[in-house]
Amino acid sequence: MATTLIDQAQQTDRRIVRTQTALAEALIALTLEREYETITIRDLAARAGLGYATFFRHYSDKDALLNDVLEVVIAAIVDLLAPSVEQADHTTTGIALFRYAQAHATLCRVLLRGRATNLVLARFGIDALRYTTHWVPLAPPGIPPEIAVHHRLTATLALLQWWLEQEMPYTPEQMGAIYYQLIIQPTLAANAE
Amino acid sequence: MATTLIDQAQQTDRRIVRTQTALAEALIALTLEREYETITIRDLAARAGLGYATFFRHYSDKDALLNDVLEVVIAAIVDLLAPSVEQADHTTTGIALFRYAQAHATLCRVLLRGRATNLVLARFGIDALRYTTHWVPLAPPGIPPEIAVHHRLTATLALLQWWLEQEMPYTPEQMGAIYYQLIIQPTLAANAE
DNA sequence: GAATTTATGATACACTCTATATCATATCTT
DNA sequence: AAGATATGATATAGAGTGTATCATAAATTC
Numbered sequence: 001m002a003t004t005l006i007d008q009a010q011q012t013d014r015r016i017v018r019t020q021t022a023l024a025e026a027l028i029a030l031t032l033e034r035e036y037e038t039i040t041i042r043d044l045a046a047r048a049g050l051g052y053a054t055f056f057r058h059y060s061d062k063d064a065l066l067n068d069v070l071e072v073v074i075a076a077i078v079d080l081l082a083p084s085v086e087q088a089d090h091t092t093t094g095i096a097l098f099r100y101a102q103a104h105a106t107l108c109r110v111l112l113r114g115r116a117t118n119l120v121l122a123r124f125g126i127d128a129l130r131y132t133t134h135w136v137p138l139a140p141p142g143i144p145p146e147i148a149v150h151h152r153l154t155a156t157l158a159l160l161q162w163w164l165e166q167e168m169p170y171t172p173e174q175m176g177a178i179y180y181q182l183i184i185q186p187t188l189a190a191n192a193e
Numbered sequence: 194m195a196t197t198l199i200d201q202a203q204q205t206d207r208r209i210v211r212t213q214t215a216l217a218e219a220l221i222a223l224t225l226e227r228e229y230e231t232i233t234i235r236d237l238a239a240r241a242g243l244g245y246a247t248f249f250r251h252y253s254d255k256d257a258l259l260n261d262v263l264e265v266v267i268a269a270i271v272d273l274l275a276p277s278v279e280q281a282d283h284t285t286t287g288i289a290l291f292r293y294a295q296a297h298a299t300l301c302r303v304l305l306r307g308r309a310t311n312l313v314l315a316r317f318g319i320d321a322l323r324y325t326t327h328w329v330p331l332a333p334p335g336i337p338p339e340i341a342v343h344h345r346l347t348a349t350l351a352l353l354q355w356w357l358e359q360e361m362p363y364t365p366e367q368m369g370a371i372y373y374q375l376i377i378q379p380t381l382a383a384n385a386e
Numbered sequence: 387g388a389a390t391t392t393a394t395g396a397t398a399c400a401c402t403c404t405a406t407a408t409c410a411t412a413t414c415t416t
Numbered sequence: 417a418a419g420a421t422a423t424g425a426t427a428t429a430g431a432g433t434g435t436a437t438c439a440t441a442a443a444t445t446c
Contacts, residue, residue: 013443015393027289040432051395056434144363147355151375154351155344162343170337181335182344186379206414208422233403244424249405 020058022048023067031110036066073107074123076100081156090184095176101160102172112161119159140189148187154185213251215241217262224303229259266300269293274349283377288369294353295365301381305354313350333382341380348376 026047030039041062045052059065080097101108111120139148156179163175170178219240223232234255238245252258273290294301304313332341349372356368363371 012444013393017391017441041434042432051397053396054394057393061433099419140374143371146359147352147371147375150355151348151352153357155348158347158351159340159344162340162347178336178340181333182340182379186375206422208413208445212422234405235403244426245404246406246425250422254404 018053019050019054022050023055023058023065025064027069028106028110031113036113070111073104073111077120078123091176091180094179095172098172098175101164102168105164109164112157118121123155139187152183152187211244212247215243216248216251216258218269220258220262221299221303224306229306263304266297266304267313271316273329284369284373288365289371291365291368294357294363298357302357305350305357314346332380345376
C-alpha cells in the first residue's frame, strides 16, 4: 500500500486503488480466518471479487502483497521502538507501543502471526547499527550488547504477539509496566548484578 | 525417527531403515542449505537417492518427516527446561541446555529455523499446566504468571536460536549465566521491584 | 462530452508440485 | 531357497502458479 501510494502521487487511477484495496482487505480477512500459508492467490482474487490474472498485474506473489499491506505497521513499530533510546522513560515508550498495537489490532495480529517476527527482525537488521549504537551503552556488564539488542527485540515482539492473541486482557499501561520490568530493566547497565 | 524406531522393535527391515535415514539426512542437509519452505518432496527424494513415490510410503507429507526427525530434539529440550522448576539452580539448567544444543547443533539449528518456535510452543502447550503450576509461584508480583511462562519459553528459544545462528560465539557456561540474568532472574518472585 | 488511454475479465496455456496407483524388479526375512 | 515386501519407474489426476491474449469496461485527458 505504501509503495503504491508513492506511485499514486503521479498516477491515481481509481481502478488501481480500488483493486489494491480490495486485495489488501481480502488478505487481512483471510489471514484472520485461517493460516496464511493455506491461502491461495485464487482465494484472494475470489474474496476480493477480482479476476485471477488481475492479481499479478499488481503484485508478483502473495508475499509482495503481504509486505505492501504491512509496510506501514512495521515502520510504525520500528519507529516506536527506536526513540526509546536515551530518553529515560522506557515505560512510556512501552505504553505507546501497546496503545498503537491496540489501535491497529487487526493489522498487528496479521503481522505477528506466522514468521512475521523474522520480517520485523530483518527490518531492524537494516538499521541494526542505529539501534546497537544507541542501546549498547545500556547493556549490563555480563551481557554482550548484541545479545541485549536481540533479546529486547524478540522478547518485545513475542510479548506483543501474546497480548494480541489473548484478546488484549491487560491495559496498555499494565503491559508497558510489564514490558519494562521483564525486558527493559534486565538489559539496562544500571542493573549490574 | 522416533515413531519409526518403535515400529522397528517388531519389524526391522533394513530397507526401511536405510530409506528413512536417507530421507532424514536429506532433509537436514537441505534445510541447512536453503529455506525449509522452498524444499520440495522431489528435492528430498532426489537428494536421498530415492524414487519420488517412495517418500509417501513412509510419510504423508514434508511436515511429517520434519516432526519425525525433530521429535527427539524437541523432547530433550522440553525435558531440559522442565526440571528447572523448583531446583534452585537455574544457571545449571541453562548450561545444560546450551551444552545439549552445542552437542546437537545441526539438529537444533534445523529445529529453530523458520516457525519451529511455534512447534516447541505447541508441545509445551500440551503440558502447559505442568509448567505453569511449577513456575507460577516464581512469578514476581507485578507480572501475571501466564506472561512469565510465555516470556521464559519464547525468550529462551530466541536466545538459543541466536546463539546457534551466530556459530556459538560464547561458551555454554557464559550462555547459562546470560540466560539466568536476562530471562530467569527477572521472572523470579524474589525479584520484587 | 468525446476521444484516448488503460485497467479489468475471461480464457487458454505451460509449468511445477502433490498424491495415488500399478507392476516388474530387487532386496530382505524366515 | 522360497516367500514376503520394499523399491523404482512410470502413468495419472488434480491443484496452484505465472504468463499471454483480446474484447470490454472504466478511467483520464482534452
